[in-house]
Amino acid sequence: MQTVNIHNAKTNLSRLVDRAAQGEPFIIAKAGKPLVKVVPIDQPAATQMKRLGFMAGQFSVPDDFDRMGDDEIEQLFGMNK
Template identity: 40%
Template structure:
């Protein structure tokens, strides 16, 4: 894991991003303290989830898109 300052990353952003793309993680430091981490996107987060992944997992009621009851609307409006 590479550690760099804000100034270093501003001056060489493209170079550091190439390192991240190659699999390296970078910690950005400010005043000697870590403030951010840049890391490669994992292969699993790049995969497209298939349509219907949760099919049959829950049931949407028939009145799902009907207006809310008056007492619930009033509580949202602070009445």
């Protein structure tokens, strides 16, 4: 993968972006230190994985979840029915 310094990236941004859009990602560095990686939007990162959650499928949400504790909350704020 090509690494370009920030000055060179500013000077040649259109050309670099066109190449990245064609599948040639590049890294922009400042003083030799990598700062950002430019990749096409539709190309997911190699390490990116979709995760459903560590407890996916292990519990269910009750139908009245959004109303749970209503009575206690009303008592705390003095809004008894």
